[in-house]
Amino acid sequence: LSVSDLVKEAFVKIREYDGRIGAYLTLNEEGAMAEAARLDDKLLTNESQGLLFGLPVGIKDNMVTEGLRTTCASQFLSNYDPIYDATVVTKLKQSETVMLGKLNMDEFAMGGSNENSSFHPVRNPWDLSRVPGGSSGGSAAAVAAGEAYFTLGSDTGGSIRQPASYCGVVGLKPTYGRISRYGLVAFASSLDQIGPITKNVEDSAYVLQAIAGHDPKDSTSADVEVPDYLSALTGEVAGLKIAVPKEYLEGIEPQVKAAVLEVLRVLEGLGAVWEEVSLPHTEYAVAAYYLLASSEASSNLSRFDGVRYGVRADNPGNLLDLYYDSRSQGFGPEVKRRIMLGTYALSSGYYDAYYLKAQKVRTLIKQDFDQTFEKFDVILGPTAPTTAFPLGSQIDDPLTMYLNDILTIPVSLAGVPALSVPCGFADGLPVGLQIIGKPFDESTILRVAHAYE
Numbered sequence: 001l002s003v004s005d006l007v008k009e010a011f012v013k014i015r016e017y018d019g020r021i022g023a024y025l026t027l028n029e030e031g032a033m034a035e036a037a038r039l040d041d042k043l044l045t046n047e048s049q050g051l052l053f054g055l056p057v058g059i060k061d062n063m064v065t066e067g068l069r070t071t072c073a074s075q076f077l078s079n080y081d082p083i084y085d086a087t088v089v090t091k092l093k094q095s096e097t098v099m100l101g102k103l104n105m106d107e108f109a110m111g112g113s114n115e116n117s118s119f120h121p122v123r124n125p126w127d128l129s130r131v132p133g134g135s136s137g138g139s140a141a142a143v144a145a146g147e148a149y150f151t152l153g154s155d156t157g158g159s160i161r162q163p164a165s166y167c168g169v170v171g172l173k174p175t176y177g178r179i180s181r182y183g184l185v186a187f188a189s190s191l192d193q194i195g196p197i198t199k200n201v202e203d204s205a206y207v208l209q210a211i212a213g214h215d216p217k218d219s220t221s222a223d224v225e226v227p228d229y230l231s232a233l234t235g236e237v238a239g240l241k242i243a244v245p246k247e248y249l250e251g252i253e254p255q256v257k258a259a260v261l262e263v264l265r266v267l268e269g270l271g272a273v274w275e276e277v278s279l280p281h282t283e284y285a286v287a288a289y290y291l292l293a294s295s296e297a298s299s300n301l302s303r304f305d306g307v308r309y310g311v312r313a314d315n316p317g318n319l320l321d322l323y324y325d326s327r328s329q330g331f332g333p334e335v336k337r338r339i340m341l342g343t344y345a346l347s348s349g350y351y352d353a354y355y356l357k358a359q360k361v362r363t364l365i366k367q368d369f370d371q372t373f374e375k376f377d378v379i380l381g382p383t384a385p386t387t388a389f390p391l392g393s394q395i396d397d398p399l400t401m402y403l404n405d406i407l408t409i410p411v412s413l414a415g416v417p418a419l420s421v422p423c424g425f426a427d428g429l430p431v432g433l434q435i436i437g438k439p440f441d442e443s444t445i446l447r448v449a450h451a452y453e
């Protein structure tokens with residue numbers, strides 16, 4: 001099988017399924033075929049091959065790709081062709097993957113169902129009447145449908161893990177700082193992380209290996225050694241200490257809870273031990289997150305002014321109108337809601353009551369995790385309280401939509417790594433297990449997921 005065959009096959013699948021699923025926003029067919037031909041030539045010589053040689057990939061459309069349209073699923077950037085590659089894209093090129101195209105998402109990564117894309121929604125490959133989750137819904141659906149070998153997503157409050165859970169694939173949100181975000185369009189800078197979405201845990205380890213590491217172009221990327229993730233996949237969990245927060249089993253769909261308890265039984269059979277614990281500040285996480293993430297978003301998105309990037313409103317009367325009209329026309333309703341909420345929370349007179357308070361809550365949540373990890377190796381629970389819900393069922397109710405993230409948001413606030421791995425089905429829909437690890441200990445969560453898988 002040549003790389004060209006592999007890439008051709010991916011485009012055949014995209015043509016066959018994507019009219020119904022809607023995972024892609026931009027295809028890179030010509031570029032991909034040229035790259036595949038180059039890699040096939042290389043196969044003939046005996047040159048050394050990159051770690052991910054020949055694998056066809058898709059990238060969430062909030063990572064910039066030189067010369068390939070990058071929209072963040074927003075009308076604002078519907079005409080934006082970046083002049084450089086994000087560091088993760090450079091690294092994927094160095095590992096000799098083939099870029100198939102850019103994947104649909106909630107506009108500027110704000111959402112949990114992919115219905116906030118300003119182009120079209122994504123549908124769940126397991127049941128086309130249901131959402132794939134979000135905001136990396138295109139990235140998860142593409143892997144589930146075989147429209148890419150693997151993809152990259154971004155996760156601010158759950159956007160890799162929750163769609164991975166709804167689509168029955170593996171999604172990893174690494175430790176904050178593990179992967180460079182240079183070239184990732186910022187949503188909430190103290191939370192955003194890039195990570196792989198793959199069919200299985202071994203692939204997740206491979207992709208993480210290829211994209212992790214310090215990057216001088218991103219001052220928040222950590223100068224921490226990158227271990228050999230593949231050698232971590234030993235199948236061994238004997239003696240492993242697992243904490244199960246009781247807050248993560250409350251208010252969960254009974255079949256989801258049953259699937260997670262079954263995993264604990266399996267892991268126990270392999271020699272792991274588990275204990276119920278409490279992360280007492282869990283109930284404040286969603287409120288704190290929506291204040292902090294929206295505050296940061298309101299600041300980050302001020303760069304979209306109709307002058308520097310993307311679409312500019314026609315015939316503005318003066319400079320202020322240019323900003324006003326471009327932003328009114330460019331941003332969709334959810335993005336505007338967050339900018340308004342964030343601007344309010346940061347305004348003088350309200351800053352102490354909202355933003356500062358939320359920061360203090362964040363510290364308490366981080367301490368819950370720190371204390372638990374003094375005694376345990378991993379924390380385990382469901383990724384989301386339910387399975388994928390029907391399209392349209394929550395879109396008019398932002399608060400219900402926000403509460404879907406109750407199990408992924410605390411992890412994001414604490415900055416620790418977590419992985420969602422499929423752990424069975426409820427009424428024919430995939431259920432995801434969330435495995436949470438110590439800072440920079442992706443190896444252990446990959447090992448546990450691999451042993452279970």
Ligand code: GLN
Binds near residue numbers: 112134156158
């Ligand atoms: N659903 C969450 C939100 O809307 C998380 C999004 C994300 O992780 N990008 O903010």
